[in-house]
Amino acid sequence: MTFDPNADISRGRVSRRGRTAGITAAGGGIGVVVIFLLSQLFGVDLSAFVGGGQAGGGATGGEEIALEECRTGADANASVECRMKGAAASLDQYWAAAAPEVGIAYASPQNVVLFEDQVSTGCGAASAATGPFYCPPDETIYMDVDFFGELRTRFGSSGGPLAEMYVVAHEWGHHVQNLAGILDATRDGLTGADSNAVRTELQADCFAGAWAGDASDPREVGGTPLLEPVTEAQVADALSAAAAVGDDRIQQAAQGEVSPHTFTHGTSEQRQRWFTAGYERGAAACDTFSVPAGGL
Template sequence: MTFNKDADISGNRVRRAGAGRATGVAVGGVGGIGLLILLVVQLLGGNAQDIDLSGLTGTNQAEYAPGEGEESLVDCLDGADANERVECRMQATALSLDAFWETTLPDQAGIPYELPGFELFTAQVSTACGAATSAVGPFYCPPDRTVYLDTSFFAELSGKFGAEGGPLGELYVVAHEFGHHIQNQLGTMDAVNRTGTGPTSDAVRLELQADCYAGMWVRGAVETKDANGNSYLLAPTQQEVEQALSAAAAVGDDHIQETFSGQVQPDTWTHGSSVQRQNWFVTGYNEGTLTACDTFAVSGDQL
């Protein structure tokens, strides 16, 4: 999608980890960080809490604080900057997602939207879910309610995973992670069994729902506006929607397994097949409601 060049994206919405950022064990303990890397290195939208064995609880939310050396993206001012620079694009995307969910969540779920943190990092980062490296890929950490992303992942997405590339493919990644925050707010994460695997497992349903929430935002993104009434984004073209669908397919469990091992093992899936991920993104895009995105209400053959 293309950002409106006149949109105001200034402010401190997104943080960038500086050189002084601590990289040791964060509050709550590391848990299974080795397993986390092995699992999520091949998957988009990793949920770090899923394999933290230290019993992270809500109390960690208050204990965690950003580390020293963080910087805000003060040089990202308008939509023109977002169209030219990936970091500014991340800030603009977060602002649009905030505007969308600030309206949608109260209207459709009856609860206020709480802004998640959003931090860009390079190489490694310390979080309330433990220390992580870029190999983990983008992830959402429930205890500190923050999305973490190394923008080098976008090159990996097209170079290693075969995605078409393009801005909307990048924006889909961010919207998916914000989708996990919505699940956290709604209590979905705590209500389901995230330890199982397979095409119809709760873990897969959780990821497909986040894809659906991403589709909801793409549908409504053109209506999100800055404080001056300027739309953050222009309406997506069909080609741009195809970029998002290509990104969704690239991170399907079956595609990744076929690409890197030559074997597809559905019983090990944790995020869903390419077709599943595309279908649920399209459902969110076409329907635009939380109800339509209830992946836990459908039978296995409807996933």
């Protein structure tokens, strides 16, 4: 999925947070606790692969720099940071049109923050080991774009622009869930194949698919599309990314076995299937919470 080179992506709300001498990483304490909780509830826990989320250096805590250099679709096609800004502009356009159709009063996230290593958030201190995540208290998506390289080199994703944008679209789905009250209503701390945690994550995958299916169609988004029509190869890239972060695949790689009772995000097959459901049928097909036990 690439951008129309002449598209205006300047309205995408994305910033880069610069390194400061703020919070230092340590092997314990409240920062690690917050990272663990965030990884369970919102992101993809990579700590098993990168030493438990510990990192050296200071946190990326203070100054935020707007990506003023990212103005056009051509910029988005050339740079991963600009691509995140373009994705934000496209997602905002899509959800402004689609949210009322599924009974949600839409408002944009406060920001998408790109960082390195560590970051201070409304949810506490987090590290890149947490993976990309959405923080409800400050309504902001956080991601270290180096995660996209991890998807390819450690998790076997094929990569590609739509795979990268799938990640931010999934987190944007959590923002939509927050607006709808779903995150508060379903946060019971339970895990397992039929848990609310898994249903929440699969719905966010479905929402990401709904955006991918409609974002390049001006009839659906209510205006001129920013993106060129998606290709089958690009959809395959997104499905590859969804499969790469399935609970079963991550657990098998990290511990040599799969423990369904600890699932928080769904299997690779489920994540692909729900993305496809949204892609083919739109956001209205994303009610994972009405699916009977054993049917996800």
